[in-house]
Amino acid sequence: MGVKITELVSATRKTPPIASLMNKSIAIDTFNWLYSFLSSIRLSEGSMLQDDQGLATSHISGFFLRNIYLLENRIKPIYVFDGKPSDLKKTTLAKRAEVRDAAVKKSEDAKEEGDIEGARKFAEAGVHLEKYMIEDCKVLFKLMGIPYIEAPAEGEAQAAHLVNKGVVDKAVSQDYDCFLFGARSLLRNLTQQKVRHIRGKNYPIELESYDLETVLKHLGITREQLIDLGILIGTDFNPGIKGIGPKTALKYMQEHGSIENLYDKKPDLASHLPMDVVQSVRKVFLEPDVTDTYKLVVEPFDTDGLVEFLCKSKKFDEKRVKTRIAAMQRELKKAAQHSLDSFLAT
Template identity: 30%
Template structure:
């Protein structure tokens, strides 16, 4: 949707991947139709009214997890050109000849699909019950999103329509990667102008050449690459004069080109139902919990306790914001109060406080259960199949000394502004724990060093024993050799004596006495 010819691929090199806290405290215009169209791609299994479920989870996560202030924008009456282009797109995708394409009367717009309009109506009712502002455009929602961004009412737009830049948008968030350190894929018009060397009016001219949502045909024989080179400034422009002339001939052959009506529509700065002096009325209210429970119970068949648990992160974020700016009651939801900081949590390199909330005495309007009914469990299982803003952050139940607490992940700066003394105490405790841990590690290292310092003596003793053992072994072997050699010597001496005795000239009786005495 938007500019034809794979225009997003042309802009891809100039995208910025922004971090987890990019939208913190920023106003964001959301093209609600873009979310509703996405539900068929985001949810791969059968879910009851997925457009409501998708809008509910995304709104809560955008508000609480990412800290943004969403402003929802819905389409108004489509222009006759847009209606004609939509019909042509349908005929083309269905394989029907465009010659039979019906032509709407002058100034008459074709109504949108009734089923889609019903989905939009239900989503609008849901986000209004959540306390979010909703603005209706005169025509296209992306046009009003772009105008709000251009005039500074919002900081960015969430849409997939590339022609939002043609309407004047400055920053567009096209897609989300929540399981990443840089979840937001952003496009800034300043980066695009610097990279491509094209201004807004030149982008409009390119859309007229390659086709857009209001004129799918464009100029025959002119693609995105040709249109890009046609409007960019080249150092070797003279060498491209023949090529440039051929493109001009193609443009001249096209009837009713350029279409002034489309140009005026892109450059229009009156896309909402408000005056330039007064500006849009944008306020964020508290959710209507009672009516919200009835609404979701009717459309989604969710139990009240489950709905309130899902709403808990949004309510805690709202409570912390109010607590930081004004003096508010110590309870939110009418029954919970801040207990303490449980620990520090890191999500893709971004640190958060895990806050413990306790139930105030005497306020028990509903029970919190760790195991919900089968219907709610089915919904939680479906969350694992969705890959956008649709992760369900149900607060965890923590039991400590027989007491139950709810745990939520909260922004550190927000908690610090709301409860500075608690944060100071928590940090001191953490410093003491770190100091104790360092001391323990130091003592262990000293013991290890002592063991290492004692080991050389043991090694020398072992070496001495090793040295002693072969030396004694050698001595023992030498003694054995001497002892083994001594009998041989004595025997030799005895035999010698015998030889000496036998060889003497003594009388026979004397020799006998010498041998046996």
């Protein structure tokens, strides 16, 4: 879910055209998109797309089309997979699992009652990630010539590390945790879709770009203080203090500078969020478990292998798949006058 600071950073948001990312490299928080595809790509009654073995293919459809969109716009993606979660995250993960289990039950009940809209709504909230889904993604990325990295811990931390080391230009995630991990530049809403459907309403989607330095200057705080702000309102690694929202937390950081100084003035708050927890969560963001030991293996775009995987194995419509690939290749040839393989290899 990530730290909820949209209302604080929205004034710094830029909405650049997709063309501004031409020839840029990006590090993508894979699981962020994976959960999104599994949740949103559904049949009318809420069930996911499936192959003839009953295995979900919604994620494959989502990543295939998103990757085509990135490549035909000459954007160079690198996917980052999460590694082992921090022990501090176990409570959050357990709560999420409970919510998802409850949503699955509500979806099944709604379906039995003939409530198709309710069945879909609850099904979207009941996503369970299976190991085969992750392996599907890796196969797909390899066939499309897109490299990926397996992070030792948080994917967002590794993406931020890649940005700050100059390996890529920008991190991509819907969550603002990338800023707490120190990412200099963040993209949100990197999608080919123009409208998002939420509870029967349509909302326009615009590509969003944020710069950490601009965000901190706008808020009048440091990155360390932004981390403390996040800890006060709650992160994936700790519950926040009830009654403290983003604006109040920002005010506290601007006035007191740190959680220690805040507790000196308001000692009752310490009982809700002990300093040992604060220090542990700070360490997650300030000293993240990341790696420089990886190989960015770029395979040639394998059209035949991709068609075999999508259409023979996963039962996608062959004509549609081939048509979409051909359209991308024509676009790249027209725009850049070189082959897809040479584009990916540069």
